[in-house]
Amino acid sequence: MAYAWDDLPADLRASIQLRTGHVTKAVPPTAGTVSDYAATLDTATGPVFCKAIRTDNPRAWMHRREAAVSPALPNTAAALHWSVEAVGWLALGFEHIPGRHADLSPGSGDLPLITRTLGQLADALTPAPPLRGFTLAERWSGQDYWQTVRERHPDRLGPWTAVRLDALVTAEREAPGLVDGRTLAHTDLTGSNILISGGTARVIDWAFPAPGAPWVDTAYLVVRLIGAGHTPAEAEQWAARLPLWREASPWAVTAFGATLAGLWTLRSAEQPGRQWDILSAHGLAWLRHRLG
Numbered sequence: 001m002a003y004a005w006d007d008l009p010a011d012l013r014a015s016i017q018l019r020t021g022h023v024t025k026a027v028p029p030t031a032g033t034v035s036d037y038a039a040t041l042d043t044a045t046g047p048v049f050c051k052a053i054r055t056d057n058p059r060a061w062m063h064r065r066e067a068a069v070s071p072a073l074p075n076t077a078a079a080l081h082w083s084v085e086a087v088g089w090l091a092l093g094f095e096h097i098p099g100r101h102a103d104l105s106p107g108s109g110d111l112p113l114i115t116r117t118l119g120q121l122a123d124a125l126t127p128a129p130p131l132r133g134f135t136l137a138e139r140w141s142g143q144d145y146w147q148t149v150r151e152r153h154p155d156r157l158g159p160w161t162a163v164r165l166d167a168l169v170t171a172e173r174e175a176p177g178l179v180d181g182r183t184l185a186h187t188d189l190t191g192s193n194i195l196i197s198g199g200t201a202r203v204i205d206w207a208f209p210a211p212g213a214p215w216v217d218t219a220y221l222v223v224r225l226i227g228a229g230h231t232p233a234e235a236e237q238w239a240a241r242l243p244l245w246r247e248a249s250p251w252a253v254t255a256f257g258a259t260l261a262g263l264w265t266l267r268s269a270e271q272p273g274r275q276w277d278i279l280s281a282h283g284l285a286w287l288r289h290r291l292g
């Protein structure tokens with residue numbers, strides 16, 4: 001995070017405090033990378049979670065998107081109380097959710113809470129509320145991650161991947177049509193975007209939503225469960241508690257996994273950051289389980 005509360009422009013702080021009353025304390029969160037500023041603010045009107053970004057930041061569209069989608073979300077998400085644009089900044093003020101990040105490890109008591117939340121979200125967000133922006137099918141159409149890895153980074157292909165490359169390329173080409181659907185999906189479900197609070201799992205950080213199939217968000221979490229120590233089979237057994245998962249076509253789920261693993265494998269070859277290597281390994285572990 002580039003800024004502390006006292007570093008923010010005085011006019012921005014004044015605009016925020018017109019909404020909240022006097023801010024007495026600002027505590028930054030332990031996760032999050034997108035905002036130029038984020039904190040829980042203790043204010044005269046109670047706690048509020050604030051995330052803010054400079055409007056010239058190339059990622060400012062994510063905050064705008066989150067502001068646009070928030071009114072359409074059920075109370076599984078954090079309510080957006082206000083948004084303020086001043087002196088080249090955009091700040092969003094959310095209901096503060098007291099709690100902790102979800103624990104996705106095997107045996108975690110959070111997993112049944114997350115299952116319930118995923119079912120509720122799919123119910124509440126089908127059909128997807130009318131919003132501008134790409135569907136997941138549009139976001140993924142024309143992407144050829146595995147083909148690009150084959151052409152530019154053949155050294156990145158392990159023996160298992162090299163043998164199945166044709167199948168992976170076919171899967172990612174078919175994926176857009178297979179992940180299409182009428183449910184608004186979050187598309188970035190991770191442990192740090194789920195807060196456990198008062199015996200429920202709340203989903204935050206709706207910066208990147210898109211309409212897609214009802215099982216898409218569960219599929220995003222399956223990879224994260226693998227990352228948290230589940231075997232792929234265990235992660236899928238957890239997912240199978242949801243009827244929406246049992247109704248998904250197995251090939252569609254494989255195509256989803258192939259695309260995600262392709263994206264992460266390409267990123268691990270072309271962008272700095274060990275997180276891409278790790279995500280690519282988890283995505284491939286899932287695919288090995290599905291493709292044999």
Ligand SMILES: Nc1ncnc2c1ncn2[C@@H]1O[C@H](COP(=O)(O)OP(=O)(O)O)[C@@H](O)[C@H]1O
Pocket residue numbers: 029030031032033034035038040049051078094095096097098192193204205206207
């Ligand atoms: N409404 C909220 N109440 C309490 N804490 C929150 C809230 N929203 C986000 N946080 C905390 O801030 C972190 C970063 O916020 P997030 O919206 O996920 O931003 P980023 O896009 O940077 O990941 C979250 O992981 C969580 O710890």
Ligand SMILES: [Mg+2]
Pocket residue numbers: 031032033192193205
């Ligand atoms: Mg986040």
